[in-house]
Amino acid sequence: MSEIPSAVVVERLSKSFGHGDLAVHAVRDVDLRVVGGEVVLIMGPSGSGKTTLLLMLGAMLRPTSGSVVIDGIDLATAPERELPTLRARHLGFVFQDFNLLSALTARENVELACNLGGTTGSKARDRAAHLLERVGLAHRTEFRPDQLSGGEKQRVAIARALANNPSVLLADEPTANLDSSHGRDIGRLLRQLAEEDGRSVIMVSHDERLREVADRTLWLEDGLLREILGLATDPVCGMSVEREASLHLQSEGEEWWFCSDACRADFALHPDRYASAGRSG
Amino acid sequence: MNGRVPLARKNLFQDRRRASLAVAGVAASLVLVLVLEGIFAGAMQQVSAYMRGSPADVFVAQEGVRTMHMTQSALPPSAVDAVASVEGVAWAEGLRYTNSIVDSARGQRITYVLGYDVATGRGGPRRLAAGQPPGPGDALVDEAVAEELDIELGDTVTIMGTAFRVSGTSVDGTNIVNTTVYVRTEDFEQLRGDNVAYVLVGAEPGVEPDLLARRIQTAVTGTTAQTRGEFARQEASVVRDMVADVMLIMTVIGFLTALAVIGLTLFTATLGKLREYGIVKALGAPPGRLAATVAGQAAWSVALGLLVAVAAAAGLGAAIGALTPNVVVLIQPSAVLRTGIGAVIVGALGALLPLRRVLRADPATAFRRAS
Numbered sequence: 001m002s003e004i005p006s007a008v009v010v011e012r013l014s015k016s017f018g019h020g021d022l023a024v025h026a027v028r029d030v031d032l033r034v035v036g037g038e039v040v041l042i043m044g045p046s047g048s049g050k051t052t053l054l055l056m057l058g059a060m061l062r063p064t065s066g067s068v069v070i071d072g073i074d075l076a077t078a079p080e081r082e083l084p085t086l087r088a089r090h091l092g093f094v095f096q097d098f099n100l101l102s103a104l105t106a107r108e109n110v111e112l113a114c115n116l117g118g119t120t121g122s123k124a125r126d127r128a129a130h131l132l133e134r135v136g137l138a139h140r141t142e143f144r145p146d147q148l149s150g151g152e153k154q155r156v157a158i159a160r161a162l163a164n165n166p167s168v169l170l171a172d173e174p175t176a177n178l179d180s181s182h183g184r185d186i187g188r189l190l191r192q193l194a195e196e197d198g199r200s201v202i203m204v205s206h207d208e209r210l211r212e213v214a215d216r217t218l219w220l221e222d223g224l225l226r227e228i229l230g231l232a233t234d235p236v237c238g239m240s241v242e243r244e245a246s247l248h249l250q251s252e253g254e255e256w257w258f259c260s261d262a263c264r265a266d267f268a269l270h271p272d273r274y275a276s277a278g279r280s281g
Numbered sequence: 282m283n284g285r286v287p288l289a290r291k292n293l294f295q296d297r298r299r300a301s302l303a304v305a306g307v308a309a310s311l312v313l314v315l316v317l318e319g320i321f322a323g324a325m326q327q328v329s330a331y332m333r334g335s336p337a338d339v340f341v342a343q344e345g346v347r348t349m350h351m352t353q354s355a356l357p358p359s360a361v362d363a364v365a366s367v368e369g370v371a372w373a374e375g376l377r378y379t380n381s382i383v384d385s386a387r388g389q390r391i392t393y394v395l396g397y398d399v400a401t402g403r404g405g406p407r408r409l410a411a412g413q414p415p416g417p418g419d420a421l422v423d424e425a426v427a428e429e430l431d432i433e434l435g436d437t438v439t440i441m442g443t444a445f446r447v448s449g450t451s452v453d454g455t456n457i458v459n460t461t462v463y464v465r466t467e468d469f470e471q472l473r474g475d476n477v478a479y480v481l482v483g484a485e486p487g488v489e490p491d492l493l494a495r496r497i498q499t500a501v502t503g504t505t506a507q508t509r510g511e512f513a514r515q516e517a518s519v520v521r522d523m524v525a526d527v528m529l530i531m532t533v534i535g536f537l538t539a540l541a542v543i544g545l546t547l548f549t550a551t552l553g554k555l556r557e558y559g560i561v562k563a564l565g566a567p568p569g570r571l572a573a574t575v576a577g578q579a580a581w582s583v584a585l586g587l588l589v590a591v592a593a594a595a596g597l598g599a600a601i602g603a604l605t606p607n608v609v610v611l612i613q614p615s616a617v618l619r620t621g622i623g624a625v626i627v628g629a630l631g632a633l634l635p636l637r638r639v640l641r642a643d644p645a646t647a648f649r650r651a652s
Contacts, residue, residue: 051648060563060644081567087644088565099560099647103295104286112286116565121284160564172648 008034008057008168008200013066013076014223015052026052028223030066036167036198039191041205041214043231043240045259049223050204051172057202058091058170059083071167088116092161094190096173098153100145106132106156107141110163117164131159135189151182158189169193171203175210187213206240208233221245232257235274236266251275288561289577292554299550306542307586308593311620314535315594316601318616320457321521321528323598323609327456328520329513331393334407334453337481338490340512341373344503347515349378349393350458354478356504363501364480369488370497375477376404377469383422383462384439387430391459394440396469403481405451405463412449420445421463423454425606440464441472455607458520482506536627543582543631550578551635558639559646568640575636576629583628587621 010032017024026049034040044050055061057068059075060083068075071090078086087093100109110128114120119127132141135155145153154174161169171190175183191213194201203210208231211217219228219242230243239259246257247264251271258264267274294300328350332340341364346354358375365373377396382389397404399414410424412434420440422432427450432438436447440462454461484493494506507515551558558571591612598610 054648055645058563060648084562084565084567086565087563091565093563093647095560095647097650099557099563101288101557101560103291104288108286108291112288112561113564115285116561116570124284124286 007036007038008032008202009067009069010057011067011069013053013056013068014064015049015056015061016064025223027056027063030220030223030225032218032225034168034200034202036200037194038216039194039201039203039214041203041210041217042220042225043205043217043228043242044220045239045241048221050220052223053220053225054170054172054202054204057168058093059087084116088113089118089164090166090168092163092166092169094154094157094161094169094171094174096176098145098150098157098177100153100156100160102145105142105144106137106148106152106159109145109156110160113160113163119164127163128159131162132156134162135159149182150178151185154178154182154186155189158186158193162193165197167199169199169201171201171205173205173207174203175205175207180209183207183209184212206238208240219245234259234263236263287577289574290581292557292574293550293578293581296550299546303542303546303550303582304585304589306546307539307582307624308589310535310538310542311586311590311624312593312597313538314532314620314623315590315612315616316597316610317528317531317535318620319594319598319610319612320601320608321524322611322613322616324457324520324524325517326611327453327607327609328458329516330407330453330456331395331461332509332513332516335481335509336403336483337374337509338484339482339494339497339506339508341480341482341497341501341504341506342478344505346505347507347512348519349479349516350519354378355476356478356480358475358477360501360504361477361480364482364497364504367493367497367500369485369493371483371485372403373483374398374401374403374481375466376479376481377466377473377476378478379441379473380459381441381462382439383426383430383460385430385432385436387432390426390430390455392426392440393454393459393461394469395461395463396466396473397463398466403483406454406461408452410450410452412447415445415448415463415465415468417465417468418444418446419448419464421449421451422447423460423462424450424452425455426460428606438462443472457608460607480504532623536623539586539624540627540631543579543586543628544634546582547575547578547632547635548638551575551638555638555642556646558642559644562642563644563647571639571642572636575632575639579628579632580625583624587617587624590620591617 010030013030015027056063063076107128110131111124114124114127135158137155140152175186187210190201193199217228218225231240232243234241235256241257241259243257248255248257249264343354343356346352361373361375379394381392381394383392415421432447434447437444438447484490490508494508497506498504594612598612601608601610
């Protein structure tokens with residue numbers, strides 16, 4: 001693979017919905033720099049603005065202010081008609097639901113992405129075959145999504161994300177629909193792609209396992225992004241929560257952290273039920 | 282597809298049952314259009330079959346009369362000699378003609394009655410299917426009517442209120458409107474006098490029929506002269522004018538049905554894939570690519586529908602022809618082309634609404650959980 005030197009530079013990125021007193025500030029003054037080869041994990045509670053941030057990084061949502069520069073191009077100010085091409089050529093997407101096209105085979109799914117980046121014919125077919133081989137699916141190229149396991153689907157999705165050799169991969173909950181083993185495999189694969197290709201990988205996830213493969217983990221809450229201090233798992237809902245900013249409770253000598261009052265109250269009523277399911281810290 | 286993944290075709294045929302229904306629906310509506318056009322074209326051909334099969338280069342009628350159907354033409358017997366004396370005329374022969382009913386024990390049929398000179402055969406049928414040319418008191422009936430009314434050679438039928446023995450059967454004389462019977466000139470004159478309805482004219486070698494027709498019309502007052510082709514066209518146009526409105530309505534219904542089928546099929550297919558279109562958009566598909574996908578689905582539906590429709594119309598035409606000999610279904614290449622163009626327009630219209638939905642698909646749906 002050719003060297004991909006560029007990085008992601010996000011400066012004072014904000015997104016508000018609505019106006020005046022009714023305005024909702026989904027993302028506020030986010031600054032982020034991701035160098036080539038770096039894997040960044042962004043965590044945060046539901047509704048914290050993760051998807052909004054990802055949509056802006058993916059050139060699918062215009063920010064209210066600030067800039068998102070990828071490969072030297074500011075996506076925030078790029079003309080609307082150029083955004084599809086920018087998405088196809090400079091960004092790779094990996095989704096929670098895999099989002100493979102059900103009518104196409106694994107190879108065709110990857111090939112279609114090549115087509116969107118301007119590569120067609122046998123070149124696109126060869127590229128698709130190569131990428132599927134790279135993610136360990138050389139033997140499944142002619143299978144349709146409904147004939148693949150969850151882990152295989154996500155590998156196809158990753159191959160598709162690499163179709164046009166983008167400098168940045170954006171992954172939205174890439175392990176959420178996978179079991180523990182496959183989730184770890186996908187995490188390692190993303191890490192490998194970052195290291196081998198010098199690609200920047202930005203993942204948004206609740207999955208703490210992904211911290212193992214991330215160079216940095218950031219916490220997004222109420223639209224604000226910051227370096228994470230310490231994480232815990234809410235024993236009731238399983239969500240990752242930042243210790244410093246979360247509700248907590250001591251029970252039988254152990255300390256527990258919760259995403260909300262409701263979870264803490266539920267835990268207080270049935271500590272035995274939840275304590276066996278999760279470990280504090 | 283320019284070496285691109287054929288998303289339109291793959292999407293359309295992913296659900297083969299739905300795709301088959303769509304193609305069948307489009308085909309059914311186009312069959313309606315094609316068969317109607319075929320019946321119409323067949324009727325046009327049959328209606329003018331006598332003229333087109335005639336050895337005459339020019340038909341001369343009473344002034345102002347340009348057809349046989351729905352008209353009466355009467356020329357004095359002297360008109361035949363007057364026409365024969367015009368420069369460039371090789372031969373001229375009077376044709377007796379009236380409208381009547383052919384009545385048999387099994388039923389009746391509206392008919393042209395043609396009185397012709399059996400010796401020359403010029404005003405007679407193009408070909409006999411069976412039997413002999415008419416002798417005194419004989420008539421030829423068309424084979425289709427003979428079959429329909431169960432008339433055998435030697436049977437007696439009533440024409441112009443007089444009994445005639447059937448000496449033979451002729452071809453190409455029955456159409457959707459009426460049939461044709463032939464009797465001898467002498468028998469016709471006995472019943473209707475010696476006036477001729479038309480003068481059939483043969484041109485001398487090298488004389489253009491068009492020029493000859495003009496020459497005759499100028500030389501013989503009180504006549505209208507037309508070439509064989511023009512006479513046939515005029516005859517066909519009478520019937521065309523009679524059924525044109527009905528044809529138009531039925532054709533519009535056919536195309537509207539096709540429009541509804543294509544529109545509905547594409548719309549449901551698009552709605553079912555709206556999330557996937559959002560994903561393709563998220564991956565970087567420009568609006569043109571999405572539009573091409575929807576248009577491609579419409580094109581596939583129309584192309585396959587038309588193909589099936591042409592095959593079905595041909596089969597149906599043959600079946601109709603076999604069951605009802607007086608109806609000929611003529612599927613002409615021009616009709617297929619016209620129907621194809623209509624279907625393409627209908628397909629384009631049917632794709633508009635789905636296209637609107639696809640172009641509005643939100644790429645952000647790719648980040649939402651599938652329900």
